[in-house]
Amino acid sequence: QVQLEESGGGLVQPGGSLTLSCAASGRTLSISDMGWGWFRQAPGNQRELVAAFKTNGDIIYPDSVKGRFTITQDSAKNTVYLQMNSLKPEDTAVYYCRLRTGGEYYWGQGTQVTVSS
Secondary structure, rough: EEEEEEEEEEOOOOOEEEEEEEEEEEOOOOOOOOOEEEEEEOOOOOOEEEEEEEOOEEEEEOOOOOOOEEEEEEEHHHHEEEOOOOOOOHHEEEEEEEEEEOOOEEEEOOEEEOOOO
């Protein structure tokens, strides 16, 4: 079993920045079999992709965050990060990390990000 623990959410003013972290623990993970992603869900909306590593190593971002958000990973620490800059009120949501490994998907518990003045 794999557990994901997220951190880094909070309240930030428009134009500000936040960095989210998500660390995996549990069974031994194979670096070559790990696919990280970040998603978010605002009240009344479906969960949507924010950033993710594709199996070929490319990174995908939706247009809504492209140029503002950056996903990175530290394989030695089994951790993924989401650097969010130039935050907007419409970025307010619960953010979830997701890890694909061993043919299964695991989700973090979610962390609230609120962008408001």
